[in-house]
Amino acid sequence: MTLRIEIDNLAKHFGEIKAVDGVSFSVRKGEVLGFLGPNGAGKSTTMKMLTGFLTPTYGTARLCGFDVLQNPIEVKKNMGYLPEGAPAYAEMTPDSFLRFIADIRGLSGADKLRAVASAAERARIKQVMFQPIETLSKGYKRRVGLAQAILHNPPVLVLDEPTDGLDPNQKHEVRNLINEMAEDKAIIISTHILEEVHAICTRALVIANGKIKVDGTPTELEAMSRYYNAVSVKVVGVESEKVMALLNGLDKVSETELLPLDAGCRAYPVSGQAMVAELSQAIRSQGWEIATLHVEQGHLDEVFRNVTTDQAMQGAA
Ligand SMILES: Nc1ncnc2c1ncn2[C@@H]1O[C@H](COP(=O)(O)OP(=O)(O)OP(=O)(O)O)[C@@H](O)[C@H]1O
Ligand SMILES: [Mg+2]
Numbered sequence: 042m043t044l045r046i047e048i049d050n051l052a053k054h055f056g057e058i059k060a061v062d063g064v065s066f067s068v069r070k071g072e073v074l075g076f077l078g079p080n081g082a083g084k085s086t087t088m089k090m091l092t093g094f095l096t097p098t099y100g101t102a103r104l105c106g107f108d109v110l111q112n113p114i115e116v117k118k119n120m121g122y123l124p125e126g127a128p129a130y131a132e133m134t135p136d137s138f139l140r141f142i143a144d145i146r147g148l149s150g151a152d153k154l155r156a157v158a159s160a161a162e163r164a165r166i167k168q169v170m171f172q173p174i175e176t177l178s179k180g181y182k183r184r185v186g187l188a189q190a191i192l193h194n195p196p197v198l199v200l201d202e203p204t205d206g207l208d209p210n211q212k213h214e215v216r217n218l219i220n221e222m223a224e225d226k227a228i229i230i231s232t233h234i235l236e237e238v239h240a241i242c243t244r245a246l247v248i249a250n251g252k253i254k255v256d257g258t259p260t261e262l263e264a265m266s267r268y269y270n271a272v273s274v275k276v277v278g279v280e281s282e283k284v285m286a287l288l289n290g291l292d293k294v295s296e297t298e299l300l301p302l303d304a305g306c307r308a309y310p311v312s313g314q315a316m317v318a319e320l321s322q323a324i325r326s327q328g329w330e331i332a333t334l335h336v337e338q339g340h341l342d343e344v345f346r347n348v349t350t351d352q353a354m355q356g357a358a
Pocket of ligand 2: 084085086125201
């Protein structure tokens with residue numbers, strides 16, 4: 042599988058601020074990398090260096106084998122970039138803006154018309170093509186930015202918060218579009234929406250204070266949650282305290298807690314291992330009947346908080 046993006050010890054310092062502080066990772070064709078991190082983590086700055094809009098303080102990045110500093114034109118030819126906030130020329134219409142971008146991309150004649158029509162279709166902006174961009178809603182503005190990024194069908198897409206400001210239906214459509222394009226491209230998206238990681242990303246990278254904290258698949262990230270493989274259970278006609286006492290005696294259970302609203306109890310596993318089979322077996326062997334049983338998946342928001350809060354960062358330093 043081909044490496045399309047290679048980032049090697051990349052850093053950007055603004056005076057005292059180490060916005061990006063020695064970051065390395067790569068993205069292959071077919072991968073959709075979710076770039077996560079709190080506000081000010083360094084996501085946009087990394088993307089700006091990768092796309093040649095900011096010069097690194099040190100380190101470098103290659104896109105389709107071209108170095109951002111040595112071959113800036115080749116880099117720009119091979120990527121589509123949706124910058125933070127999706128800037129566009131407010132007084133232009135999407136039609137004239139996309140034609141203008143097509144000219145810059147060196148497209149002309151039938152190729153240009155085809156590219157504009159196809160990008161407009163895929164970004165679902167056909168109905169607003171002749172309305173000034175400044176009069177468009179936030180969501181449509183973002184889609185115009187997206188159409189601009191995919192216009193020349195580039196092998197690499199760098200999308201800075203592509204679904205920010207979109208309503209749930211539009212979010213769904215943009216995620217579908219990214220999924221459709223994923224197979225033959227390498228895509229980086231930054232996002233604050235953790236559910237997006239599962240919906241579109243093959244891999245996620247969490248960055249905080251300019252440094253990478255976690256790099257793994259969505260499932261690997263979830264496995265870092267204390268809720269991963271935890272089991273919530275309610276037994277018919279038996280007090281939850283009694284159920285908890287039984288479960289606490291099992292080897293695979295590390296601790297238990299009472300759930301509010303008479304919902305039973307939750308057992309947490311030792312080292313995240315699966316334990317639902319042993320647990321239900323133990324309950325049945327008492328002659329008890331299970332009313333509800335639910336295996337937890339792991340909470341990404343909890344993992345995100347744990348790896349990006351001050352305490353976690355002090356621990357990592
Ligand atoms: N031109 C600049 N001059 C000085 N500081 C800057 C500049 N650009 C970015 N920064 C700082 O660099 C840090 C990283 O900013 P960046 O925009 O990359 O964060 P981000 O992860 O994209 O955050 P958000 O989720 O809010 O978009 C912040 O502390 C920001 O204030
Ligand atoms: Mg940003």
